[in-house]
Amino acid sequence: MTEENPSLFDSATAAETVSDPAARIEALRREIEHHTYLYYAKDAPEISDAAFDSLMRELRELEAAHPEFYDANSPTQRVGGYVGEQFAPVTHAARMYSIDDAMGLEELEAWLDRLQETLGRFVPLCCELKIDGSGIALTYEDGRLVRASTRGDGTTGEDITANIRTIRDVPLRLRDQAQAMLADPEAAIELRGEAYMPKSSFEKLNAAAAANGKDGFANPRNAAAGSLRQKDPSITEHRDLSTFIYATASNAAFRMGGQFELLEWMREAGFHVNPDVALCSTREEVLAFCEKVLEKRSSLPYDIDGVVVKVNEFAIQDAMGFTARAPRWAIAYKFPPEEKTTLLRDITVQVGRTGALTPVAELEPVRIAGSVVARATLHNEDEVRRKDVRVGDTVIVRKAGDVIPEVLGHVPSLRPADAQEWSMPQTCPSCGSPVVREEGEAAYRCVSIDCPAQAHERLVHWASRGAMDIEGLGDEVIGRLLESGRVTDVADYYNLSEYDLATLDMGRVNKDGEAIHLGPVVAAKILAELQASKQRGLARVLFGLGIRHVGKTTAESIAQAYPSIQALRDASEEQLAAIEGIGAIIAKSIYLFLRTPQNEQVIDRLLAAGVVMEEQRVDSGKPQTLAGLTFVLTGTLSQSGMSRTDAGAALKEMGAKVSGSVSKKTSCVIAGEAAGSKYDKAVSLGVPVIDEAAFLRILETGEAPEGVGEA
Structure with a gap:
């Protein structure tokens, strides 16, 4: 392997040198998932292909050395990619490997x-x-x-x-x-x-x-x-x-x-x-x-x-x-990346959408691989120390994969005599809140929900379909609301008046040169959507808040265990970790989030606005014949044409729980066409596996197949 960065990406001996492989594996999985989303959904990668490949290689080697940490949802267990929702889905004639x-x-x-x-x-x-x-x-x-x-x-x-x-x-x-x-x-x-x-x-x-x-x-x-x-x-x-x-x-x-x-x-x-x-x-x-x-x-x-x-x-x-x-x-x-030397003018700190603090090298502009580079990521504080780069150094820079600039190290003979070691600030440069570094992670993070640097992404996420599903609050409208000062956090949505929305300047002009505003018709629709969103329930609220490590399925599990926000606030970190599928890392993230003063204030304001933070138990009207059973879906359900989301919803209506990963506690795996690693994991654990025809019989009869749930 051509060396990209010996200190961070050289994974040849990763399995032997990592002191806490479980934490490192989990951190790598999270990081890879984040960059996969940026690459495929946002078309906005933060790291180069070479850096991504190195992260994936390190993860594969660690998982091979430590099979006890196998997870069917690991990035190494799939071909890769992200399917967006903007266009209709198309199933390829054969897999694109x-x-x-x-x-x-x-x-x-x-x-x-x-x-x-x-x-x-x-x-x-x-x-x-x-x-x-x-x-x-x-x-x-x-x-x-x-x-x-x-x-x-x-x-x-x-x-x-x-x-x-x-x-x-x-x-x-x-x-x-x-x-x-x-x-x-x-x-x-x-x-x-x-x-x-x-x-x-x-x-x-x-x-x-x-x-x-x-x-x-x-x-x-x-x-x-x-x-x-x-x-x-x-x-x-x-x-x-x-x-x-x-x-x-x-x-x-x-x-x-x-x-x-x-x-x-x-x-x-x-x-x-x-x-x-x-x-x-x-x-x-x-x-x-x-x-x-x-x-x-x-x-x-x-x-x-x-x-x-x-x-x-x-x-x-x-x-x-x-x-x-x-x-x-x-x-x-x-191909090996092109390398150049230039002056490191300063090291600044950038706050990302998840609150991660990233040191950034401010460089004397230099042309590399067809474009001028003036900034480059330094990843995290540990990386700055490993590379021992300091303001005033002459540094070696390249565009790994011809995409994202990266600082490899410095030229020792050109270091100024007064160059000082750099340290991460202890407060967020955007909002002034304390920053934390979770065990097993390299990044420091700002956990304040009010942090301006995170505001836009949090506001967009709250309104998204999987969270509070507020139609009309798209990226452009949210951006204008934020710029105009009408909203700064998600609780501000529920203080908006029709006048606030109708008069919102959209940053464009008509043919007569007059400013275009959102208008009363759209404003009324958005207000109606906001009102309806108050009844989505606790699980959607938890997902919408953007708590680190808490996805949609995790939020549902939390809401089942603690069906009100007050009960969740009263739960200890140990109690949260005891929820099935949660674990210590996620539990700590939830616990810290709910005890950050700025976050507490936002939650209190949401409650005051009438946002329901209790889990709504909806009676489907169907007998709960599958209560106590946990199903996992994998592959494509081609006979029925159902998506896995719709299939899971149908099972839940009969009392079943639907999980995204296979474990010994899984009652049954439903395997459609082109079933993936979840099928293999089920077979290795002895978990019952049924095909789509058997699944359709469950929907028709309301009864689980023989042998499912009898262990």
């Missing part, structure tokens, strides 16, 4: 060795550029484009057909001669590739944003991903996106023997296929191709971050198959 990485030529050669040993000979390999874009899937029926989607979580993506149709290099109809070459010219085929934004288009887009006083995108990949998910296709049309297509959901649909021939067919069909591809018959040819591409990387009109090496023959690919997350017949050689 990730590709394992080789972090340097040494790892690439090791993979080539293993491949040759497995197959008994060196087989032809197809080498292609690894495009730094956004994954897409294109479905054609009878030669015509009928659907396009994002990669999503690998199994389900988002329907972006209208936006893809605006990209000029995507053929709306296959060329006749290419279609005739298909095994069944009228059948549906799904092709895969990357949508990307050329460097020149990216620069123009950010220049236009700056001219209008708006923030630009961090890099071309984010710009491409954000452009694909625009509600208005005309916006996508003017973003100047392009594509490279290079794969298919099923090789059986094509009358050809390998990847290189498939690329030739794609060119013939009208797709934009990258010209830098090579069919290599020796190891030396593979390495030479990688070296050649690395040399001309900076001169390409689009971003790449490596070379993908694939076994060319489809028959061999089929025989080798896949692991749980990636094909065995392919590897992605990731």
